Amino acid sequence: MSTIDVTLALVVGGLFAVGFYLMLQRSLMRIVLGFLILGHGTNLLLLVGGGTPGLPPVLDGASADPDRIADPLPQAMALTSIVITFGLTAFLMALAYRSWYLTGNDGVPDDPEDRRIGTIRERADKDQDTYPDPEPDSGPDAGPADDGTQQGGDR
């Protein structure tokens, strides 16, 4: 049974909360900062979830007692995660810069195309031509089956 470290659990929770709060903002720079802090939290979570801490996982000489050293696998995973976070942060930062360079601000606006979908019905009420239903029900010509049937009825 591993011991539970309440302090670190709180730190991890706090970092996640701050990271996600920043990611909920509209400024790309704040999102990048949120991503960084989320990265710290995740790396720490990997280590905390990995079990009881211990001596550094380095075998000097023959003193290899797996019970006393810290679990090396979460460490290797966290190491990978740290480096990847660095690469992605640089990439996100470049994206934020590009967005700012092109638009003059680094905010994340609403997608206008999605907004258009949201108002498609209101606009359709004004303008029947843009109504999304391509085959409005037009009575006797609605389909060949109807067509035949109704003409037969006329006979």
Add this chain to the structure above:
Amino acid sequence: MLFLLAAHAGVALAIPWWQRRLGRAVWPVAALVPLAVVVWAGTRAPRVLAGGEYVESLSWAPSLGLTVELRLDALALLMLWIVAGVGALVLLYCRYYVEHDAGRLAATLLAFAGAMTGLVLADNLFVLYVFWELTTVASFLLIAERGEAAEQRRAARQALLVTTGGGLVMLLGFIMLGQAAGTYSVSGILADPPRGTTVSVAVVLVLIGAFAKSAQMPLHGWLPAAMVAPTPVSAYLHAAAMVKAGVYLVARLAPALADVPPWRPMVLVVGLVTMVLAAWRALRVTDLKMLLAYGTVSELGMLTALLGAGTRTAALAGTVMLLAHAAFKSALFLSVGIIDHATGTRDIRELSGLGRRMPVVCVVATVAVASMAGLPPLLGYLGKEAAVEAFLYGTELGGHLWLTAALLLGSLLTVAYGARFLQGAFGGPPGDVAARAHRPAPGFVAPVAVLSTATLVLGVWYAGTAALTTPYADAYPPGPHGSYELSLWHGFTAVFGLSMLSILLGVLLHLVWRDRWRPPRLPDVQRGFDRAMAAVDRLAVVLTGRTQVGSLPVYMTVLLVTVVAVPGAVLVASTPSLGSPQWWWSPSEPFLAVMVLAAAAAVVVTRHRLTGILLSGAAGYGVAVIFLIRGAPDLALTQFLVETMTLVVVVLVLRRMPARFEPGRARTGTRVVRVVASGAVGVFVACLALMTSSARETPAISTEYVSRTPETGAQNIVNAIIVDFRAMDTLGEIAVILVAAVGVASLVRVGGPGAVRETGDRVGRPFPTAHWDEPVETWLPGARERSGGERSVLLEVATRLLFPSILLLSLYLLFSGHYSPGGGFSGGLVAGQAFVLRYLVGGRADLGAAVRVRGSVIAGSGLMLAAFVGLLPLAFGGVPLESVVVTLHPPVLGTVKFATSTFFDIGVYLLVVGVVLRLLSAVGVSLDAPRAAARDEDDEDADDEDDEDDDDNGGGDEAGHGARGEEGGRW
């Protein structure tokens, strides 16, 4: 058999090209393929009809049990002759019928023929399903043509939706059936039929698919709608071949599954109701093609009932009718095509007197109608006699007298609409339409005549028909009255009487009530389908409008709430025991925790970008210390280095951006939602962290790693994991880093290429104000490019001294990583920071002097080295990424022992160095260049002149200021 399928596909692909050269002659060429199938099947027929079979299989993914299994038995042979025979005739007929777009039509028809051939030969449920859907796709393409008319698009869409919907339901049934039977082989299921509730459900699902394909009520609406397709397509797909797929499936599975509870009631009720109602509707329509379409639906209903009934006589009747229907219905469709082609109309009310104008067509169509009505001595008569016999004496079927009554009612109506067809198409006094109709070419009528003749010949030569159809029916035991034999004359039996009565009443119905009585209209499913489609469209618009609001924060909030709600609920529900909670591992943890959390919280409230990144860095350093005290020195080292590098990169980019965040415009309500959502996630993750750290029950995998680390020649287990045990992960990771660096470079580069390669022999402009610490001597090779005011002798001397030392340290970290904390990543980052130092102090020219190779070249060679080291063991018969410990005894040095994985680590090192250089080149050097046409950001700096100079001479100085926490004009 595989060859036949390949031939269909190959010729179908080639036909559009041939058509340009051959013109109309392409049709006979296309017809050669199905003709070859007919002949091939003929050569196989003797053995198959004697009860044998041919099997072929192509192993695709045997470990998954996926094999293309084909089997030719009696039923498949019959279907094959129908599909290929009618196909060849239809293709020949097209030679005269099709006016334009022949290449596409021929190719699609042939592809359809291939798919249909595969469908009837398939002996594996999945293979059957694939061919099944291929026929649907071909049907869609043939109905829609080029999709120019709205009616065509609508009809094609309806056919596609109904039949693929049914197909998906059927696939589910297939899977349940296959799981219950333990095999997906059709012959396997037939040999050992599964039973049970699962099979009952599967039967319902499979039958729904079959009914959709064979246009059984209430899923029949697509077939009349599909009559917008060219008449040869209707004749082939929607009369002879494709719609028979559902009937074929019923026939194929009935021997195994007819006794499973819902099979018989479903098949008989749906089939016979469809037969009667569709025939009824055929009496109402005035379009000849539509009349035939409803007639087809009706006949398919009868076939479903007969082939699904699961008795020998019914199966015999069903197979005869299957053959008969393919012949007479396609003949009738093709006749309508000739009439349409000659007169331009198919309307009963307009056509008049064509019988005298086209006597041959009239005779041919009359024979076909007579076969449909069941007049002796035609093929239809044989089938109908057997059908009445099957139901009248089929005492093992529940309610067999009702079945007989329904069958006779359907036959009566069939006779009536057959008469209506003949009367409408050919009867009446000569009129305008008949006068302007041109006589059809003999080659145009010939295929129709062949089909009509076939129905006559097979009727008279009933022994041949019996030889073809009996082998399938013999799968069932003979009924209580012995084996029924096909014959033109059984004597004056009750069956004969009933059969003749139905014909008589049908003719009477036509003659007496033709014009005086209009059959009442029945409820229409077509309108229902249209309404359903419109409702789906509207629902999609509403749903998309509500859910896809286009706001990133809203999406994010939804994600977070889901994370808390779903896994959080599971977490609460499981109520884990927390074991022995401990407040902290080391007494210094609370202080670090407060520091990290305070720094993180301060990021939220800060208004300055630079402060934000510095605070985030502070949190990162705090985390690094936590790593250290928890026994992870490698992590701590890497975290320190990465944090520093992140700071450098972000600050270099931030030079170009405004100092302050734009003021937030979020409303209070929005803010509260955000706080609550992110806070809830924080609580959830904290609980998760508590739970996971106590949840471990089995020994760690790493116990094995620990015990095996000496084999790798390493002492640092983390390093051993990275370069040896899990080297594949590392390889992927460094590739990701490289890609990210390339992405950064292309995103920030606005002007020309990066200037890392430039060497600094450019003399800086004279700068008016010299500072006291301006260096007199050259400490850094490239630094003279910068203006004197930006240079500092202190920094230059320090850099000059530190640079080689840092590089040496980085090499030490690289090579000692196997034994103590360090390794390729940390070594590379340290080396990278040496270059960062050169860049910040000496400017871009000095960086160019320090490293004369492009960063991307270094990074690329690092990745290649790592990959090469990984692949090298393959050359020596090892597995990829295997590592060996090599011990050498060079003369002077004594014993040298190293692991080959060290070279992998060198690759990592090179890659990290290259990536850092690439990033410096991108965010440092490229952003140094003056922005030519860039917008002038809302810069608080009034002194534009100075600003430009800064840009010219490298912004490293600014970064230096930034690092010291000052706020220059640029921030």
